[in-house]
Amino acid sequence: MSSLWYKDAVIYQIHIKSYRDSNRDGYGDIPGLIEKLDYIESLGVNCLWLLPFYPSPLRDDGYDIAEYEAIHPQYGALADFQRLLEEAHARGIRIITELVINHTSDQHPWFQRARLAPKDSAERAFYVWSDDPTRYGGARIIFTDTEKSNWAWDPVAGQFYWHRFFSHQPDLNFDNPAVVEAVKDVMRFWFRMGVDGMRLDAIPYLVERDGTNCENLPATHAVLKELRRTLDEEFDGRIFLAEANQWPSDVIPYFGDSDECHMAFHFPLMPRMYMALRQEDRSPIVEILAQTPPLPNDCQWAIFLRNHDELTLEMVTDLERDYMYREYARDPRMRINIGIRRRLAPLLDNGRRQIELMNALLMTMPGTPIIYYGDEIGMGDNIYLGDRNGVRTPMQWTPGWNAGFSEGDQQALYYPLIVDPPYGYQAINVASEERTQTSLLRWMRRIIKVRKQYHAFGRGRFEMLLPENRRVLTYLRRHDDQVILCVNNLSRFVQPVEINLQRWKGWMPLELIGNVRFPVIGDQPYFLSLGPHTFYWFLLVAPQPDGAGS
Ligand code: GLC
Numbered sequence: 001m002s003s004l005w006y007k008d009a010v011i012y013q014i015h016i017k018s019y020r021d022s023n024r025d026g027y028g029d030i031p032g033l034i035e036k037l038d039y040i041e042s043l044g045v046n047c048l049w050l051l052p053f054y055p056s057p058l059r060d061d062g063y064d065i066a067e068y069e070a071i072h073p074q075y076g077a078l079a080d081f082q083r084l085l086e087e088a089h090a091r092g093i094r095i096i097t098e099l100v101i102n103h104t105s106d107q108h109p110w111f112q113r114a115r116l117a118p119k120d121s122a123e124r125a126f127y128v129w130s131d132d133p134t135r136y137g138g139a140r141i142i143f144t145d146t147e148k149s150n151w152a153w154d155p156v157a158g159q160f161y162w163h164r165f166f167s168h169q170p171d172l173n174f175d176n177p178a179v180v181e182a183v184k185d186v187m188r189f190w191f192r193m194g195v196d197g198m199r200l201d202a203i204p205y206l207v208e209r210d211g212t213n214c215e216n217l218p219a220t221h222a223v224l225k226e227l228r229r230t231l232d233e234e235f236d237g238r239i240f241l242a243e244a245n246q247w248p249s250d251v252i253p254y255f256g257d258s259d260e261c262h263m264a265f266h267f268p269l270m271p272r273m274y275m276a277l278r279q280e281d282r283s284p285i286v287e288i289l290a291q292t293p294p295l296p297n298d299c300q301w302a303i304f305l306r307n308h309d310e311l312t313l314e315m316v317t318d319l320e321r322d323y324m325y326r327e328y329a330r331d332p333r334m335r336i337n338i339g340i341r342r343r344l345a346p347l348l349d350n351g352r353r354q355i356e357l358m359n360a361l362l363m364t365m366p367g368t369p370i371i372y373y374g375d376e377i378g379m380g381d382n383i384y385l386g387d388r389n390g391v392r393t394p395m396q397w398t399p400g401w402n403a404g405f406s407e408g409d410q411q412a413l414y415y416p417l418i419v420d421p422p423y424g425y426q427a428i429n430v431a432s433e434e435r436t437q438t439s440l441l442r443w444m445r446r447i448i449k450v451r452k453q454y455h456a457f458g459r460g461r462f463e464m465l466l467p468e469n470r471r472v473l474t475y476l477r478r479h480d481d482q483v484i485l486c487v488n489n490l491s492r493f494v495q496p497v498e499i500n501l502q503r504w505k506g507w508m509p510l511e512l513i514g515n516v517r518f519p520v521i522g523d524q525p526y527f528l529s530l531g532p533h534t535f536y537w538f539l540l541v542a543p544q545p546d547g548a549g550s
Helices: 002-008 030-035 037-043 078-090 109-116 177-193 218-234 248-254 269-279 283-290 318-328 352-364 430-434 440-453 455-459
Strands: 011-014 047-050 094-099 151-154 159-162 197-200 239-242 263-265 300-304 368-372 461-465 472-479 482-489 495-499 508-511 526-530 535-541
Touching: 002 368, 002 455, 030 037, 030 078, 037 440, 078 094, 078 177, 094 177, 094 239, 177 197, 177 218, 218 239, 218 248, 269 283, 269 300, 269 318, 269 352, 283 461, 352 368, 352 440, 352 472, 352 482, 352 535, 430 440, 455 472, 455 482, 472 495, 482 495, 482 526, 526 535
Parallel strands: 011 047, 011 368, 047 094, 094 197, 197 239, 239 263, 263 300, 300 368
Antiparallel strands: 151 159, 461 472, 472 482, 482 535, 495 526, 508 535
């Protein structure tokens, strides 16, 4: 059972740079993160996903890796990372790191070697080169705000090299078996050290073929299966998490026949949660889940509200994208590439009820929830910072010096703190929220705790119920004999709902957050009234022989 730990996990996504600076240089570091493990444990999460912390010129915040088997000196040393693993594991917290293999930094020695080596040499063949920059013309451009082509000219090599992301991130050549072997060694290095899982960054784009869009190709899946074989042969209980920003039917192959990735992000679900909330109508969520095929038994979706990137709108229709921009990104500065660069609280206009409802959905939808650091306290963003940096500002710990993030100079911080009301660190910070019973932080702890008490949320089957009122999103989560009913009011007004629960006539709904007993299910549809944006989680309790269940 414990090999399925990722199904019961609640994941917390952290950038080491942004979390806590222990040596006053203005950048968060691994020792700083270790200092904060008690806080992380108190939040109730049991898995960390760490953004890249490897040596890098940091032109894509570390997703441009210059050395795979080392730590960026700004963040610490390998010994610090080893200690982080030990201290996290001692608290029952697992760690997922990044395996960024689609591309490297142009500063990586493999690339430097490749451009200097002769055409057709083994060294050159680590990357994808061409004399013709129109090749693979069917591949779309991902970073539409910065890149015009997926090819860049390298004067040293005298050829064009292929890059799906920034032009300083050349793509590795996965048609070259030596690349696959090199990547396996990277993976072994971190798994041997003790990491529990790796997120496979930008995985749909590993292999290119003429006449295709160069995404999700069979040859790409073959590489993933080979990596998975190595993982299964050499390591126990470790996982791959796929970042494949694709439609559900294109993501399913990344689970393979349980022989590729254990988990994959559900990208299309995420924007539809925001749409459903703003439209006060469950249809977007109902429709996308209806289009989501079932997964192999040991596979799992990873679900999220926000992350370190823009809120991507690639997996919606043009009309839906216009709607999302209009509703959630009126100021053009809030937009980037094909998405919205804002944090959860500002997206929801700091509406406490809306923030709670979205988190309640996150905890109960089919999959493992991921919380982006700072969203548990309702942090704001800074749309005046470039790229996606506005959602990567320092964690706000206290109302004091540098928000408790760093004792260094204020001007040394890698990015300025959020200061403007209502999100400024003077008000929004961990210490203040610890002092307030009703704070978002304390509320988050409570729902995370409830989520972890019931396997049905992580492992259970999902069954959508469709009572007449479309402003109410209702579903069951079932695992063994555990039945949980979730009822969510997407509307800003009170709503009635009548739910057909005849299958459980005589059972008693027990509300899980307050342990409140509700009237036993009778002959009539079960009637509930819901306040604006409220939700209920009920455990359906079978009648006890002595009548205790009624
Ligand atoms: C992934 C990362 C993103 C990065 C990109 C290129 O999409 O999430 O932050 O910029 O890969 O490496």
